[in-house]
Amino acid sequence: MPEFWDYIKGIFKSSQQSSPSNPVEHHLIKRTEAEKEDFEFWKKTLIRRRLQDWLNDQYAIYRVAPEEIDEALDFLDTPSSKGFVVHFNKTQYSERDVTHFFDFLKEKVLELDYRPQISDTRTYSRASWVETIQRHYLKPRPFVKKEGKLRQLFGNVMIELELRNEQVHNLRFRATSYNDYQYQEAKDFKLLMQQLVM
Numbered sequence: 001m002p003e004f005w006d007y008i009k010g011i012f013k014s015s016q017q018s019s020p021s022n023p024v025e026h027h028l029i030k031r032t033e034a035e036k037e038d039f040e041f042w043k044k045t046l047i048r049r050r051l052q053d054w055l056n057d058q059y060a061i062y063r064v065a066p067e068e069i070d071e072a073l074d075f076l077d078t079p080s081s082k083g084f085v086v087h088f089n090k091t092q093y094s095e096r097d098v099t100h101f102f103d104f105l106k107e108k109v110l111e112l113d114y115r116p117q118i119s120d121t122r123t124y125s126r127a128s129w130v131e132t133i134q135r136h137y138l139k140p141r142p143f144v145k146k147e148g149k150l151r152q153l154f155g156n157v158m159i160e161l162e163l164r165n166e167q168v169h170n171l172r173f174r175a176t177s178y179n180d181y182q183y184q185e186a187k188d189f190k191l192l193m194q195q196l197v198m
Helices: 002-016 033-042 046-064 095-110 189-197
Strands: 025-028 073-077 081-086 114-125 130-140 156-164 167-176
Touching: 033 095, 046 073, 046 081, 046 095, 046 189, 081 189, 095 114, 095 130, 095 156, 095 167, 095 189, 167 189
Parallel strands: none
Antiparallel strands: 025 114, 073 081, 081 167, 114 130, 130 156, 156 167
């Protein structure tokens, strides 16, 4: 019995000491056959189309009047990183819909000659909640141009779904490019957005 209590105390101790480099729990994302079938069904639904249309409309608004976008969305635009954050805690979408949208974005990026680097889940203990981050990390397939520069397409793509206490909080999509002489210039992010919403 003392061994059991030592095990339980160990779990609590590790959860209190968790950090980005030391999560309480870490495992690869593996969808079940039932989840894959449900995802294929979901892709044919109006909800999927609505999410894409909304993202498309908001990006169009952001490009001409950034202060007028929906409060459930923010866009990122720095010299090396472009992307968006959907604050799903401010919407009525279910965890199922958001999880499928998370996987759908990955699927859309993979259509652009990207390869999956890793898909995993990490869980951390925070002061007021338990945080779980599911992420898809994708990289362009290696290709060198005649002038010797590496193709980077839109850069490396990170898609993260954050849950707090098992409730969907937000979804982050970020393309990070290299400003380095070894790489070709990254493609315009608006072309990546077009791919995500078509």
